[in-house]
Amino acid sequence: MPGDAPPGWYPDPSGSGSPRWWDGxxxxxxxxxxxxxxxxxxxxxxPLGGTERVAVFxxxxxxxxxxxxxxTHVLRGRDVxxxxxxxxxxxxxxxxxxxxxxxxxxxxxxxxxxxxxxRGARYSRAEVRERTAGCLxxxxxxxxx
Numbered sequence: 001m002p003g004d005a006p007p008g009w010y011p012d013p014s015g016s017g018s019p020r021w022w023d024g025x026x027x028x029x030x031x032x033x034x035x036x037x038x039x040x041x042x043x044x045x046x047p048l049g050g051t052e053r054v055a056v057f058x059x060x061x062x063x064x065x066x067x068x069x070x071x072t073h074v075l076r077g078r079d080v081x082x083x084x085x086x087x088x089x090x091x092x093x094x095x096x097x098x099x100x101x102x103x104x105x106x107x108x109x110x111x112x113x114x115x116x117x118x119r120g121a122r123y124s125r126a127e128v129r130e131r132t133a134g135c136l137x138x139x140x141x142x143x144x145x
Contacts, residue, residue, distance in 0.1 A: 053102060060093070061114035083123070087131030090115055091138025098139050108135035 005022060009032055012020035021030040087108070094107040112131045116123050123131065 053100065057110055064114040064118040083127040083130035084134040087134025088138040091135035094135060094139055095142045098143060104136055104139045108132050111135060
């Protein structure tokens with residue numbers, strides 16, 4: 001290597017196959033591994049596009065319906081005051097979608113609708129309003145951190 005080459009990793013002139021460090025004046029005993037490094041971008045979170053987001057919501061709704069059909073009983077004589085708390089619990093499941101860009105109102109309304117189907121219930125307008133409000137409150141509380 002000519003003496004005027006800047007310090008850096010260069011092919012080893014002795015033929016080891018590994019890059020070797022040139023300090024600007026001489027070869028050092030430092031070799032770089034040629035093993036491939038894991039690509040850190042492969043683990044990076046990729047934002048979901050519109051189609052993927054819809055697919056995730058459909059799956060989420062089907063899971064909710066499945067849970068409802070598997071054993072959730074229809075609540076009789078429901079108290080509308082409990083709807084806010086139940087909506088808040090739904091909001092916990094909505095947070096990942098909001099963080100991926102789904103508007104909170106859309107996410108909460110969709111979740112309340114899916115929960116209603118999953119429970120085989122028919123919520124009154126007041127219950128839907130309260131559940132949606134509870135969901136939005138949870139999203140607000142949990143995404144401000």
